[in-house]
Amino acid sequence: MSDGLYHRYEFTFIVPLLTASREAVVADGFDARLHDHAGIQLLTVVTEGMRCATAGMSLVDQLVSEGVRPTRTHPDLVTRQDIADRAGVTRQAVGQWVRGVRQRGTPFPTPFNTVSGGIWLWGDVYAWLRSRGYGRDTGLLYPTLDEHVRIDRHIVMNHR
The missing domain is CATH 3.30.70 (Alpha-Beta Plaits)
Incomplete structure (x- = not known):
């Protein structure tokens, strides 16, 4: 850059x-x-x-x-497990974000689709993660x- x-x-x-x-x-x-x-x-x-x-x-x-x-x-659609893997957190932590148990003041992105417990667009999730200091910064935006x-x-x- x-x-x-x-x-x-x-x-x-x-x-x-x-x-x-x-x-x-x-x-x-x-x-x-x-x-x-x-x-x-x-x-x-x-x-x-x-x-x-x-x-x-x-x-x-x-x-x-x-x-x-x-x-x-x-x-790039991701499941809760994909999010956990990419963010370096547990699947349980992602579940808490999704349910609003953690990070209440900053709601988790809305699922792209609710099939099989929800799938999310990686770009929306990545922006949310970056704004909260989670995940590995790849230097890329989505x-x-x-x-x-x-x-x-x-x-x-x-x-x-």
Whole structure:
């Protein structure tokens, strides 16, 4: 980071299968990794910017200009156990946060979905953890639900 205004953000996009030449462009031109997850090709890219949503939209524009057309963002969803592992706390501590037993003045993020006891968007949880001094600081920031929505809208409105 060049100064306090810029942050590093990590985004994951669903992308169509890339040709070998497009894979080379991604490998050479971006801080990215391409991986296959259950038949879906995911592209994870790290970029810098002042604000997450604008950095993500700019990244989409750069990818499209290189012939890589993201379909949409891919939210990093986490369970209570995932949160405990990433934050370096027990699953019981996470359960107390979720129920409001601990950190009462600062409510835990709302679940993305309530399936199987709840799943959360990592960007929302990570922001909450950072503001309370928990977890390992990776130097990266992750999109919140609102930022995912804004970036996905940009993809639909400008690149379909």
